[in-house]
Amino acid sequence: MTDLIDILFTVGLWSSVLRIATPLIFGTLGALLCERAGVLNLGIEGIMTFGAMAGWLAVFMGADLWTGILVAALTGAAFGLVHAALTVTLGLSQHVTGLGITLLASSLSYYIFRLAVDVQGTPPTIEPFAPLSVPGLSDLPLIGPALFTQTAPTYLAIALAGVLAYVLFRTPLGLAVRMTGENPHAAEAQGLNPIHIRYGAVIAGSALMAMGGAFLTLAAFNSFFPTMIQGRGWVCIALVVFSTWRPGRALFGALLFALFDAYQLRLQTVFGSAVPYQLFLMLPYILSIVALVVMSRRARVPQALMKPYRRGER
Amino acid sequence: MASLIRPNRRTILKGAAASTLVLAAPPVLGQAKFKVAGLHASPVENAWNSRLHGAMVEAASDGAIEYVFSEGVAATDYGRAAREYAESGVDLIVGEAYAVEREIREIAGDYPDVAFLMGSSGQPSGDNFGTFGTWNHEGAYLAGMLAGKMSETGKFGAVGAIPIPEVNLLINGFRAGVDAVRPDAEHLIGFIGTFFDPPKAREAGLAQIDAGADILFGERIGTADAAKERGIKAIGSLIDYTPRYPETVFANAMWYFRPLLDAAIADKQAGGPNANDYTPFCLMKEGGNDIVFSEGMVPADAIPAMEEARAAIKAGELEVPVDMSEPT
Numbered sequence: 071m072t073d074l075i076d077i078l079f080t081v082g083l084w085s086s087v088l089r090i091a092t093p094l095i096f097g098t099l100g101a102l103l104c105e106r107a108g109v110l111n112l113g114i115e116g117i118m119t120f121g122a123m124a125g126w127l128a129v130f131m132g133a134d135l136w137t138g139i140l141v142a143a144l145t146g147a148a149f150g151l152v153h154a155a156l157t158v159t160l161g162l163s164q165h166v167t168g169l170g171i172t173l174l175a176s177s178l179s180y181y182i183f184r185l186a187v188d189v190q191g192t193p194p195t196i197e198p199f200a201p202l203s204v205p206g207l208s209d210l211p212l213i214g215p216a217l218f219t220q221t222a223p224t225y226l227a228i229a230l231a232g233v234l235a236y237v238l239f240r241t242p243l244g245l246a247v248r249m250t251g252e253n254p255h256a257a258e259a260q261g262l263n264p265i266h267i268r269y270g271a272v273i274a275g276s277a278l279m280a281m282g283g284a285f286l287t288l289a290a291f292n293s294f295f296p297t298m299i300q301g302r303g304w305v306c307i308a309l310v311v312f313s314t315w316r317p318g319r320a321l322f323g324a325l326l327f328a329l330f331d332a333y334q335l336r337l338q339t340v341f342g343s344a345v346p347y348q349l350f351l352m353l354p355y356i357l358s359i360v361a362l363v364v365m366s367r368r369a370r371v372p373q374a375l376m377k378p379y380r381r382g383e384r
Numbered sequence: 385m386a387s388l389i390r391p392n393r394r395t396i397l398k399g400a401a402a403s404t405l406v407l408a409a410p411p412v413l414g415q416a417k418f419k420v421a422g423l424h425a426s427p428v429e430n431a432w433n434s435r436l437h438g439a440m441v442e443a444a445s446d447g448a449i450e451y452v453f454s455e456g457v458a459a460t461d462y463g464r465a466a467r468e469y470a471e472s473g474v475d476l477i478v479g480e481a482y483a484v485e486r487e488i489r490e491i492a493g494d495y496p497d498v499a500f501l502m503g504s505s506g507q508p509s510g511d512n513f514g515t516f517g518t519w520n521h522e523g524a525y526l527a528g529m530l531a532g533k534m535s536e537t538g539k540f541g542a543v544g545a546i547p548i549p550e551v552n553l554l555i556n557g558f559r560a561g562v563d564a565v566r567p568d569a570e571h572l573i574g575f576i577g578t579f580f581d582p583p584k585a586r587e588a589g590l591a592q593i594d595a596g597a598d599i600l601f602g603e604r605i606g607t608a609d610a611a612k613e614r615g616i617k618a619i620g621s622l623i624d625y626t627p628r629y630p631e632t633v634f635a636n637a638m639w640y641f642r643p644l645l646d647a648a649i650a651d652k653q654a655g656g657p658n659a660n661d662y663t664p665f666c667l668m669k670e671g672g673n674d675i676v677f678s679e680g681m682v683p684a685d686a687i688p689a690m691e692e693a694r695a696a697i698k699a700g701e702l703e704v705p706v707d708m709s710e711p712t
Contacts, residue, residue, distance in 0.1 A: 080594055082590060291586065297426075336595065347547070
């Protein structure tokens, strides 16, 4: 049994947690921003796939890594624009539109990848982000190497959680976004334009999602596979509920999920012979559901979520 | 080759690729060329599909066949695509039955003039439905023999997708090879629960390195990335990963599809039946699997014993155990 505890005090575990969490942090913050303005964005899985492809392809074509992240964000924003046009302007079902965006974006990324890159035994590689030591802090015992020798996008993801929390809860812009998600009519009465605010939130949120996808091909790995997102987008949608629509808790939720995942990968090596591996694979999801049940009792869903706003209509 | 790289999941590539290949191949007069369709459930750069695809592209450029293919065909679409190829008059359809075992057999029954050669967990059926398993366990065994001599910690990791029989066979083959030269070896196992998640395979590999492994057997792509990051050595499977990880992957358990393809074509041309299990053509003595390794990365004293075993396997004197049980 001491093995169970010992694993928790290894550097490898904690640095793994941050790596696994990074795409989830980006994705969850993106989905959270959309939902705060009242738009559910189930396009996330496809947008992450497209971001993974677009970012990778840009770097493969000769751009530097940060340009790759930027390209991914721009393509994500473009899909956000489509989603907003369909759900905000036309007021279509957010579920159906989102799933449509996911199908479109993932198929399109496969198609573009195939046109751009010749068929080979294994897909070609790029030189990914290297781990970046934070001077001074990375020498601390245990937490130093774990927390402060990550790749740059991981630090960016954590910083973005803080930025988003600040913007949402401490600025007039954030108040406008939250108000649009709660009661767009009231926002309109205040002289705000809920349509524009929803567009902005969905476009920015989708850009974040695509950056999460790009992390997988530009830092966690160095090639693109058309199916490599593997449900991470759906995990993000659940994490938004877990977070009760608060960026700080979204960060916490993503880290918690990643902890369970990193932990189970290590448990397999310790208890592989005693326990069926499927139990370990289930672990992050089961524990997330349990956490969801506990957390969501106090969840306050944005009241106008999934309700299209039509001017003058009650 | 530009015309080879155009289809998306729903597009069936026919004319363009076929005409390119026909033009490239020497014409056979007075005889219609043998037509083969590849029906890939995954993108053709997936390691496993790339072996099938590569062998068929090679056969086409040899002039032996005419080859058309579709990739990324979803299970819900697989039957329709198979029927479309069968209707178009191909002689042989090569693909994977795993997700559509029942449906694809029914379809094969509807087209008795078309031969099927399918990766499958089941048995051949009818007159025209042949199956094969992916056996490169002998190559894995030999790579294990090299690895056994190379490890300092005596701990050997293996990252697999899902413990299906063929994955188990491979990992057990590797372990048997390690144990043959290092009876006290300790083995670690990690399954990632999915076939396509290289970042997760990498994390699983790192977890095993943290647990003391200093040689990783990568059933999945991504494992070698963990080894590369920590400066240890790894083994690849199915394809040659050494060019991708020149400092890291010292040996690969290669799998070659060409002997299976040639056998199925020969059976069809002889008038059938094609309802055979083509798995035995995966064996090393048939040229269906082998080890490729970098001599410079392996201690010189490890090689003679391995080469001896390799010769014995080819001569039929040494049989690598076929163990499909789940490795723990």
